[in-house]
Amino acid sequence: MSEPFHIVCLCAQPPDLVTSAFGPFVVQGCRRLQEVDDQLHEQERDAVLIDLALAGGVERLAAWPGLPRAVLESAVVVVGPEPTPAECLRLLQAGVRDVISSREATPEVLGRVLRLAIERQRIAEAERRAYSIDLTTGLPNQHQLQEHMSHLLALREREPAPMALIVLHLDGFRAAEAHLGTEAANVLRRKAAVRLRGSLRASDVVASLGPDLFAVLLAWLDSSDDATHVARKLLAAIGQPFQVAGQEVPVGARLGVGQYPLHGADAQALLRYAVSQASGGGFGRLLGQGAAANDEG
Known part of the structure; x- marks a missing residue:
């Protein structure tokens, strides 16, 4: 039997999808948007099914603080009483995957x-x-990181909470490439990526910004002090020598931390600040022409 699809449903009565040929489905019913939000924070779901009437209408649903996260992580489907074309377009622009009429919403159709x-x-x-994706490490690249940050920052505007971006400029890759070759340098990058990933929570994001530049997004923090603790942990992890091509390769690191909202209110500003701190302003070119001139610190 295949793995079931997990659905969280805002509806008066959860649909019976047990016999659907498009399943199997596991459906968790909710009566309020806040309950849906709680379910999504507890566990990622494959889809979210929302009764537009219970959500309070199109505008209220579009303004729901949990919608950016819901459409980022799940397929959101909305059921409404004869939704108009304008309402459908409004919801699709907000990231909803499909909108169907209540009269069509039989269990067979919903499945x-x-x-x-x-x-x-x-x-x-x-x-x-x-x-x-950065093909050498398998990590998200700068484009994907900024896209993810933009979604989270949109959520932060409605629900303020600490968030931080750490940028690490690693020293040792260019020397490894000069002495051991390109493939050895790529192996070193992959090992560094694994070590960074292993030092973090599942909710944190590691991205590759360049040959010797990595970023770590701490999306959920209890306090701003947590970023400093994580930064020290990452430096300690990277400070241990790597074994590449039968040789011990030391790697050093310079590090910058951008805190939201102290150092920036959008993805590019936070990234620019953290890169500037890690690299002394020398890597502004990563952020687009003219970015270096606007770097802080």
Whole structure:
């Protein structure tokens, strides 16, 4: 039996999808948007099914603080009483995958619509990854990192909370490439990526910004002091020598920390600040022409 699709549903009565040929589905019912938000914080879901009437209408749903995260992580499907074309477009622009009429929302139809929405969500994610991944390390690249940060920052505008971006400029890769060759340098980059990833929580994001530049996004912090603690932990992890091509390769690191909202209110500003701190302003070119002139610190 295949793994079930997990659905969180805002509705008066959860649909019976047990016999759907497009499943199997596991459905968790909710009566308020806050309950949906709680469920999504507790565990990622494949799809979110929302009764527009219970959500309070299109405008209230579009203004729901949990919507940016919901559409980022799940396929969101909305059911409404004869939604107008304008309402459908408004919801699609907000990231909703599909909108259907209440009279069409039989269990048979819902099973098909949910499954197709989930598959569209997965295809879109695969396409984003195909164009937004550093092939050497398998990490998100700068484009993907900034896209992810922008979604989170949109959420932070409605629900303020600490968030930080750490940029690490690692020293030793160019020497390794000069002495051991390009493939050895790539192995070193992959090992550094694994070591960074192993020092973090599952919710944190590690990205590659260049041959010797990495970023760590701390999306969920209890306090701003947590960023300093994590930064020290990352420096300690990278400070241990690496074994590459039978040789011990030391790697040093310079580090910059950008705190939201202290050092920037958008993705580019936070990244620019952290890169500037890690690299003494010398890597502004990564952020677009003219960025170095605007770097702080």
